[in-house]
Amino acid sequence: MTQFQKDYDAKRSQAAIDRVRGLIGDNRLALADRIAELYDKYIPLDRDVLLREALMASVASLTTPITGKPDKRRIVAVCGRSGAGKTTAVAKHVENIKAMQSYIDDDGVEVHPVIFIDNPSPSTPRLAAIAGLEALGHEPRDEIRENEAWRLFRRLLKVHKVRWVVIDEAQHAIEEATIREAKVIGNAFKTLTQMRDWPVRLILIGVPPLASFLARKQLYNRRTVVPFDSIDADGSTEVIRSVLETIVREHARMEIRIDLEEPGASRAEDDDDPDPKKKYEFLKRLMHACDAEFGSVVQMIRAAVEVAILAEREHVTVEDFMKTYASFSGCRPSKNVFKADNWEELEPSTALLRDDDRAWEEARLKSKGKSATKYGVRPQ
Numbered sequence: 197m198t199q200f201q202k203d204y205d206a207k208r209s210q211a212a213i214d215r216v217r218g219l220i221g222d223n224r225l226a227l228a229d230r231i232a233e234l235y236d237k238y239i240p241l242d243r244d245v246l247l248r249e250a251l252m253a254s255v256a257s258l259t260t261p262i263t264g265k266p267d268k269r270r271i272v273a274v275c276g277r278s279g280a281g282k283t284t285a286v287a288k289h290v291e292n293i294k295a296m297q298s299y300i301d302d303d304g305v306e307v308h309p310v311i312f313i314d315n316p317s318p319s320t321p322r323l324a325a326i327a328g329l330e331a332l333g334h335e336p337r338d339e340i341r342e343n344e345a346w347r348l349f350r351r352l353l354k355v356h357k358v359r360w361v362v363i364d365e366a367q368h369a370i371e372e373a374t375i376r377e378a379k380v381i382g383n384a385f386k387t388l389t390q391m392r393d394w395p396v397r398l399i400l401i402g403v404p405p406l407a408s409f410l411a412r413k414q415l416y417n418r419r420t421v422v423p424f425d426s427i428d429a430d431g432s433t434e435v436i437r438s439v440l441e442t443i444v445r446e447h448a449r450m451e452i453r454i455d456l457e458e459p460g461a462s463r464a465e466d467d468d469d470p471d472p473k474k475k476y477e478f479l480k481r482l483m484h485a486c487d488a489e490f491g492s493v494v495q496m497i498r499a500a501v502e503v504a505i506l507a508e509r510e511h512v513t514v515e516d517f518m519k520t521y522a523s524f525s526g527c528r529p530s531k532n533v534f535k536a537d538n539w540e541e542l543e544p545s546t547a548l549l550r551d552d553d554r555a556w557e558e559a560r561l562k563s564k565g566k567s568a569t570k571y572g573v574r575p576q
């Protein structure tokens with residue numbers, strides 16, 4: 197799709213949205229805007245410092261290339277499980293780095309130094325190259341061959357003055373790849389970063405299969421991995437608490453009507469069980485419900501706040517989380533992590549998590565003679 201088409205489509209879409217807005221009452225519109233505002237906020241974590249450093253190093257590797265030996269700054273890979281917050285973080289940082297911003301060149305043409313490719317699933321080396329061509333606004337003919345597609349892609353990157361290629365869901369290129377295909381992809385990535393007249397830098401985003409793939413010889417010396425780990429199950433109630441408070445109090449300007457301390461929010465008020473394990477029970481349930489992935493926690497809290505906003509309340513309650521969990525997971529009430537007494541034994545089944553990724557991880561661990569993923573532990 198060309199830039200003109202993209203702008204035209206964006207205008208059409210905005211016009212359609214404006215029309216619908218005109219048909220909705222002011223009150224509903226105010227609620228919708230409040231919800232939209234909530235979804236617009238970004239919450240930085242320690243890992244953002246690492247990601248920013250890796251991306252700045254990638255900028256530096258273009259301006260001051262190392263000659264003669266491989267450079268680890270050529271590929272930045274953001275690896276973590278589904279719902280960790282990878283795509284959001286990369287988009288946010290790219291937006292804030294000057295060298296990555298669009299500009300008008302000497303010929304008066306708008307240049308976008310970064311392109312985003314959504315890797316299709318299932319993918320092959322050929323389909324990956326085609327996705328790249330499409331991201332550049334090019335429509336390759338149906339019968340284009342694999343090596344031809346990669347050659348054209350490399351040439352067009354130079355024509356469009358693209359310096360960074362972000363490949364999201366990069367694991368699709370290798371998950372089901374044969375040995376030959378994995379090699380082709382590995383070489384294609386490597387070649388992109390060392391084109392003599394127009395080297396580009398890669399930013400790969402993916403779930404753990406990607407990290408294993410990048411450990412292979414061709415790529416190992418050319419990549420920096422930024423891990424987006426799961427939240428540590430035991431030590432992170434404070435992080436979750438601060439995220440909850442930030443979203444509810446600062447972003448939504450609402451009150452939290454949930455007992456975040458002992459004896460656990462969902463227990464009866466007269467239950468004064470002194471067992472310290474029960475402390476911060478609500479926060480632990482929240483973490484468990486989201487399978488300890490930061491982005492999923494953010495999504496869950498926002499959705500619960502949305503329930504409260506739509507109910508025209510100025511506070512959130514445990515019931516908002518129960519409802520949210522029920523709608524995400526489609527579970528029966530007895531299996532609701534925010535309600536059930538045996539919540540720790542329940543397998544969280546939110547719609548945010550992708551079964552395919554879990555199945556892949558488990559199969560891989562089993563093949564190595566290890567047991568499958570435990571809650572809060574991210575395999576590599």
Ligand SMILES: Nc1ncnc2c1ncn2[C@@H]1O[C@H](COP(=O)(O)OP(=O)(O)OP(=O)(O)O)[C@@H](O)[C@H]1O
Nearest residue numbers: 237238239277278279280281282283284491492494
């Ligand atoms: N730092 C953050 N601040 C605010 N919201 C965030 C942040 N990180 C993630 N989110 C929210 O969490 C949700 C999940 O994040 P995201 O889609 O980036 O995860 P992901 O790791 O790319 O997952 P997947 O592998 O499934 O693509 C998004 O709705 C996003 O808005």
Ligand SMILES: [Mg+2]
Nearest residue numbers: 282283284364
């Ligand atoms: Mg993503």
